[in-house]
Amino acid sequence: MASTLRVLPGIARTRPVLWGCPASWSTSSMTLAEQAWQLFECAVSAVMPGPMIRRVLTVDPETGQMKVRDRNFQLHHNVYLAGFGKAVLGMAAVAEELLNDHLVQGVISVPKGIQAAMESAGLKEMLLMPHSHIQVFEGAKNNLPDRDSLQAAVAIQDMAEGLTADDLLLVLISGGGSALLPAPIPPVTLEEKHLLTKMLAVRGATIQELNTIRKALSHLKGGGLARAAYPAQVVSLILSDVVGDPLDVIASGPTVASDHNVQDCLQILTRYDLRGTLPRSVKTVLSRADSDPRGPPCCGHVLNTIIGSNSVALAEAQRRAEGLGYQSLVLSTVVQGEVGRLSRFYGLLAQTAIVRLSSQAVTTKKEEDELQKLAEELQLTDLKLGDVMKVLEQAKGPICLLAGGEPVVRVHGSGKGGRNQELALRVGMEMSGCSGSNWEALFLSGGTDGQDGPTEAAGAWVTPGLTSEAASEGLDVASFLANSDSNTFFQRLQGGIHLLSTGLTGTNVMDIHLILLRPF
Structure with missing residues (x-):
């Protein structure tokens, strides 16, 4: 498969980085950073849109029957397609190929520049066929709603409202869908809605809270698209970018009835x-929301299906880590919480692990109590700390700890960064106490969409030597963090080699976090 990842400077100069997980990788001379990079690559490759669509959707060309998992739909040149999200271009390309001439019309809203990025990478399977029936709108630069994405939303709404009971609307949804489907209810303007969302985000509002507000102010979110398409049948194929995969939260639930009311918004x-x-x-x-004359969305004509998630990506990374010789464990698939507290959890976990691995010493009850308290505060409901400690006690070799989700970052300055880069930078500071042992340690945090905040990086990786490396180059880590300027820090540190520079990946299932521990 052609390359879509740009090689990390100073790490993998001698070989191209490919999507996929070749069985022929040589591990004998790989650095820890190379191994971390390849695990991230494997996680992303597992959730590429084409294979996920093919696993759940089939069309029998002879009978004209479309099957979505265990549900059948009779097609007769009556399918319309709407899509919005960072993975939708590749999803739409495969869907159009499968539907063939049953597809009458389509409209998709995708990130600015993604078609050129996929073409440049040679990923033809991620691009629509020539003379496609699907109209493409590119917008939402830096994941922010704009006039281009608003134009796309209007086109999707117009198409949906023209459907009849004889039609079927296939909806493709992935992460980034909220920004790519803005349809504010007048008199709210796009600028007002964006400003309100931004003010909530910088104060640390969760994705669930942001989407509750978005739905209340939107024509199409919160079941609005399903309502617009009625009485046509609606089939939604959804690539989840939200912790726990709640259908009403992903892209603000355009085909799912909202159960939030005005009081929730006011709170x-x-x-x-x-x-x-x-x-x-x-x-x-x-x-006037609770007395909306349109009434609640009618979603009895809708089939919503999750086709991929962060858990799928983590499972593939875990499988590959074990192939590289690591004893591997998924810590949690529901990572949320504030980056500052999460970094303390990961830093303390790494320190605790190295103490146990290097000297077989038993960590103090105080350390374990703090880890447990942090896990509860961060609502890592699936984390079994006892199992983690047991793995460390019984370890015979290198360890890989994996997690996934979407934490939040509080913006304090005017710098440039994203949650993955800030998390990595903070964990690097926390891990400074790990230096001096006979074990290597590395932490990586990366967004599977390839875009961490308004930057060109997907995230970053760090080691316990981060603070000393920074000091040797005259960089004060605390100053950069105080200005929310993690991207600038990593750009200046050692020529930017710690940044994950992937470009747009064409998919999105939140973030991947990993800790690698390996003896010298």
Whole structure:
């Protein structure tokens, strides 16, 4: 398969980095950073859109029957396609190939520049065929709604509203869908909605809270697209980018009835001290929301199906880590919480692991109690700390600890960064106490979409030597963190070799975190 990942400077100069996990990798001379990079690559390759679509959707060309898992739909040149999200271009390419001439029309909203990126990478399977029936809108640069994505939303709404009971609307949804399907309810403007969302985000609002507000102010979110398409049948294929895969939260649930009301919105706005500064237009829409004459969305005509998630990516990374000789364990698939507290958890876990691995010493109850307290605070409900400690006690060789999810970062300055780069930088500081042992350690945090915040990096990797390396180059880690400027820090440190520079990947299932521990 052609390359889509740009090689990390100073790490893998001698070989191309490919999507996929070749069985022929040589591990004898690989650095820890190379191994971490390849595990991240494997995680992303497992959730590429084409194979996931093919696993759940088939079309019998002779009978004209479309099968989605165990449900059958009779086609007769009556299929319309709508899509929005970072993985939708590849999803749509495969869907059009399978549907063939049953597809009448399609409209998709995808990130700015993704077609050129896929073409440049030679990924023809991620591109629509010539003379496609699908109209492509590119927008939402830096994952922010804009006029281009608004134009796409209008086109999707117009198409949906023209459907009849004889039609079928195939909806393709992936992460980034909220920014790529903005349809604010007048008199709310796109700019007002974006500003309110941004103010919530910088205060640390969760994705669930952000989407509750978005749905209340949108024509198409919160079941609005399903309502627009009625009475046509609607089939949604969804690539999840939300912890726990809640259908009503992914891309703000355009084909799922919302169970939130105005009071939920007001509580969120009060929590983040924004209720008193709302624009008049937002107050107007919220005041009439519960008495909306359109009524609640009717979603009985909809089939919603999750086709891929962060768990799939983690499982593949775990499988490959074991192939590289690591004893591997998935810590959690529901990582949320604030980056500052999460970095303390990962840093303390790495320190605890090295103590046990290097000297077989038993960690103190105080350390284990703090880890447990942090796990509860971060709501890592699937983490079994006892199992982690047992793995460390019985370890016979290198260890790989994996996790996935989507934490939040509080922006404190005017710098440039993203949650993955800031998390890595903070973990690097926390891991400084791990130096001096006979074990190597590395932490990596990367976004599977290849875009961490408004930067060109997907994330970063760090080792316990980070702070000393920074000091030798005159870089003060604390100053960069105080200005939320993690990207600038990593750009300046050793020529940027710690950055994960993948480019847009064409998929999105949140973030991958990994800790590698290997004896010298």
